[in-house]
Amino acid sequence: MNREKVIYAFFIVLALTMNFGFFIGEMDDPTHHNVYEFFAAIVISIVCTVLKFGDRTHLGALMLATSLVADLQLVIAAMIWGYGAQLSANGVTTEMFSSVISMSGGALLANIVSVILLMVETVVVRR
Numbered sequence: 001m002n003r004e005k006v007i008y009a010f011f012i013v014l015a016l017t018m019n020f021g022f023f024i025g026e027m028d029d030p031t032h033h034n035v036y037e038f039f040a041a042i043v044i045s046i047v048c049t050v051l052k053f054g055d056r057t058h059l060g061a062l063m064l065a066t067s068l069v070a071d072l073q074l075v076i077a078a079m080i081w082g083y084g085a086q087l088s089a090n091g092v093t094t095e096m097f098s099s100v101i102s103m104s105g106g107a108l109l110a111n112i113v114s115v116i117l118l119m120v121e122t123v124v125v126r127r
Helices: 004-023 035-051 058-087 094-126
Strands: none
Touching: 004 035, 004 058, 004 094, 035 058, 035 094, 058 094
């Protein structure tokens, strides 16, 4: 058992579950979406990206790319939320919050692809 893959698998599944926990719920009801869960999803997703920097395989490059996509979408979502909460005169509007949820859904999809790629890599290496 490869310790590096186990650690990466732990963090990518943790990022997936944290992002799913934030994503699920009514889109127009901000009380269904926890800001701390969103922040944890961002931090854990960045940890996943850092863990994939040393991987020189083709699948490792794909997993790094999906992690970078997830990071980018989560950071943009955080910037939209932060702008709405701190700078906008109207506060966080429904349109802003739906953009945050949509970006989180894209990051969720990128995390799912990472998990699938990890499973493919594990099966291919074993054969």
